[in-house]
Amino acid sequence: MIIDHPLLGPRDSSEFTYMGDAALIDRPDPEAEDAAQAFYEYAYLRDNPAGWHRELWFHEAGDRSWLVVTRNTLTHEISKVELARDVARSRGRSR
Amino acid sequence: MRYSGFRVLKEALTGHKGWRPAWRDAAPRPAYDIVIIGGGGHGLATAHYLAREFGQSRIAVLEKGWIGGGNVGRNTTIIRSNYLLDGNEPFYEFSLKLWEGLEQVLNYNAMVSQRGILNLIHSDGQRDAFTRRGNAMILNGADADMLSLAEIKKRYPFLNTADARFPIKGGLAQHRGGTVRHDAVAWGYARSADSRGVDIIQNCKVTGFRIENGVCKGVETTRGYIAATKVGCAVAGHSSRLMSLANMRLPIESHVLQAFVSEGLKPVLPGVITFGAGHFYCSQSDKGGLVFGGDIDGYNSYAQRGNLPVVEDVCEGAMAIFPMLGRARLLRMWGGIMDMSMDGSPIIDRTHIDGLYFNGGWCYGGFKATPASGFAFAHLLATDSPHPTASAYRFDRFRKGRMIDEKGMGNQPNLH
Incomplete structure (x- = not known):
């Protein structure tokens, strides 16, 4: 698989470390009433879809940036690559 | 219909007209x-x-x-019961005991072959860990045997025991392990x-x-x-x-694991060898093909096929300890989808x-x-x-x- 890095261009996927579902960007609120349940689900439960999947890839052997890659788990086709930083900021993080 | 040697003889003499589908x-x-x-x-x-x-x-x-x-x-x-933890080892040992009696219970030749499995050791730390695992296996009624380098060389003379990065120092064997059709x-x-x-x-x-x-x-x-x-x-x-x-x-996440089979060879590999440090394991099927594999690809997949980086990784592991494999041609490779749990x-x-x-x-x-x-x-x-x-x-x-x-x-x- 070739991942089209937004800053570096096309890179081989073996340069990256895979970290799973991009929903992991949204860490639950530890102050919330249901924090124990929310962290259990965050840490252990996954949607694991067959088809399009947004997932985190870490460019460990490159510029060490985190990416959100939209990839089809049935065909390994990649349709979109974003910097995880941009995704998090668009959701109001790091303000 | 019970299968037996007598039945095979009878059918051979009567034109094999008595065989019926094995299930409805x-x-x-x-x-x-x-x-x-x-x-x-x-x-x-x-x-x-x-x-x-x-x-x-x-x-x-x-x-x-x-x-x-x-x-x-x-x-x-591959069948084996070489686990460490209390939650696992009694279960897998129960499974191995069921394998040992399976063909009689089913009246079916599943070609259960207890040819043994060997986990290779390359360092003192690994020897300590495998000794502990072997003791856990024995405590749970399984068999475990620490083999010296000399014993391994005698059984498997083709292994490269002097690899620069992962020299073989010994191994943990489970002689009751093996393969099944x-x-x-x-x-x-x-x-x-x-x-x-x-x-x-x-x-x-x-x-x-x-x-x-x-x-x-x-x-x-x-x-x-x-x-x-x-x-x-x-x-x-x-x-x-x-x-x-x-x-x-x-x-659970679904991941793809690849496996490989070489062309059929004469018997060269008695038993199963796992080279965990190099992400490679291998056995030889009764048809002669060397059956081997390594790590999962590492990303969510339902595709039943993997990618080339893991193929390269598996083959590097093979060449490190098993140089003769380089002369064999690859017959098939495929992928299967695994429920990888947390x-x-x-x-x-x-x-x-x-x-x-x-x-x-x-x-x-x-x-x-x-x-x-x-x-x-x-x-x-x-x-x-x-x-x-x-x-x-x-x-x-x-x-x-x-x-x-x-x-x-x-x-x-x-x-x-």
Whole structure:
């Protein structure tokens, strides 16, 4: 698989470390009433879809940036690559 | 029809006109006591043990394709019980004991071959860890034997024991481990279950569960609605997809594992060798092909095929300790989809929905577990209590912090 890095261009996927579902960007609120349940689900439960999947890839052997890659788990086709930083900021993080 | 040497002789003399299909092509009935989803090794074994050991009747196995067409036909056929942790070792040893008597019980030649398995050691730390594991195995009634370098050289003279990065210093052997003809396991269990009245229904895909007031009443399928008092799911690889029909999220990711077979060679490799440090393991099939593999690819996939970086990694591991493999040509390579769980161990448990039971999360170790998985799942379905050897394989272990994490990797499925 070739991942089209937004800053570096096309890179081989073996340069990256895979970290799973991009929903992991949204860490639950530890102050919330249901924090124990929310962290259990965050840490252990996954949607694991067959088809399009947004997932985190870490460019460990490159510029060490985190990416959100939209990839089809049935065909390994990649349709979109974003910097995880941009995704998090668009959701109001790091303000 | 019982199979025997006498029967083979009789059929040989009478033109082989007496052989009959090993199982019926059953059509679904409107209702069953127990419906098992998944006609793979675990599902068929569950049906066999439900009928044989737990006196259950009115059982159906639903398979979306043909039986044995999933992971039980795509694995590398190794059986062993060389685990460390208390939650695992009694279960896998129970499984190995069931393998040892399987062919007599099934009256079917599954080619169970206890040719031994060897885990290679390359450092003092690894020797300590494997000594501890061997002691845990012996404490649980399994066999374990630490081999010296001289003993390994005598048994396997072709191994490169002087690799610069991973010189071989010894090994942990389990002589009762070995290989089994994987398709015959599915066929043998299917034949036995069928002869005890189990309906094996192929080309019957489950499209939904009928759940009313928290109770599972039956399953919707491509061949109509089938009512069931109890429904057991055994579709490892696709567990998340199936259980999502019951609105369940699982502690599982699906990953692809590749396997390889060389052209047929004369006998060169007696037993199974695992080179864990180099991500490579190998055995030789009775047909002569060297059967080998390595790590999972490491990303979510349902594609049943992998990518080249892992092919390269496996082949590098092979060449490091097994240089003669470089002369063999590759005949086939393929991928299978694994239920990679959050601690690397399986789940055999009730769900929060009454009447709905789950068996999955086998990672890449489901084949060796087939008999015990079937037995334990049958025990759970028949008695509503976990089998003693599978009592740790519960859903709530993640919530309660009782993970069974052999490799100590944490909740990162692609590292198990």
